Amino acid sequence: MNSKAELHVLFDRHEIETAVRRLASEISKDYRNRNPLLLGVLRGSFVFIADLIRHLDFPLEVDFIGLSSYGSGTQSSGKIKVVKELETPVRERNVLVVEDIVDTGLTTAFLFQHLQRLKPASVKLCTLTEKPSRREVPVNIDYLGFTAPDKFLVGYGLDANQKHRNLPDICYLEGEA
Numbered sequence: 001m002n003s004k005a006e007l008h009v010l011f012d013r014h015e016i017e018t019a020v021r022r023l024a025s026e027i028s029k030d031y032r033n034r035n036p037l038l039l040g041v042l043r044g045s046f047v048f049i050a051d052l053i054r055h056l057d058f059p060l061e062v063d064f065i066g067l068s069s070y071g072s073g074t075q076s077s078g079k080i081k082v083v084k085e086l087e088t089p090v091r092e093r094n095v096l097v098v099e100d101i102v103d104t105g106l107t108t109a110f111l112f113q114h115l116q117r118l119k120p121a122s123v124k125l126c127t128l129t130e131k132p133s134r135r136e137v138p139v140n141i142d143y144l145g146f147t148a149p150d151k152f153l154v155g156y157g158l159d160a161n162q163k164h165r166n167l168p169d170i171c172y173l174e175g176e177a
């Protein structure tokens, strides 16, 4: 992205806070007394999961997995690789995957296959945003914050070439890229 791209707020920090509280309430109903493992997908989910778990007032554990899709440019090649493996044994555990965004769905599809081999008791998905118009493989979203238009989103953990993750609002970039 060059300097001519402009930032516009799509979901501001107050809307995000409301969505995070709602998601935490939904998750609490389903996971209280089940000691879930919340699995954040690095890097984008780190802001969301940090806010989310502070609204969950029951025992849980947190771990992270680092995934990257490799290929050329900004288009996903569909080839995902694990760049940081999770460290918690997940056999017989109730795992809740926490994502910042589901776009093509390829990352989630890969991760669910990867986790199923580890024989968890259950795996569900919570994502703050999704872009249904971009989906290439079906993904079942159990807990959803926002449906987003097909725009380049940044902020609240989301990046453009590693920049803008620190913005407190979710914004879109428009203009020359």
Ligand code: PRP
Binding pocket: 041, 042, 043, 044, 045, 067, 068, 069, 076, 099, 100, 101, 102, 103, 104, 105, 106, 107, 108, 158, 159
């Ligand atoms: C983003 C996001 C998801 C993935 C979703 O990660 O965090 O993991 O893309 O896209 P998909 O549905 O098309 O697979 P990204 O690869 O940009 O890395 P990051 O988390 O380090 O920003």
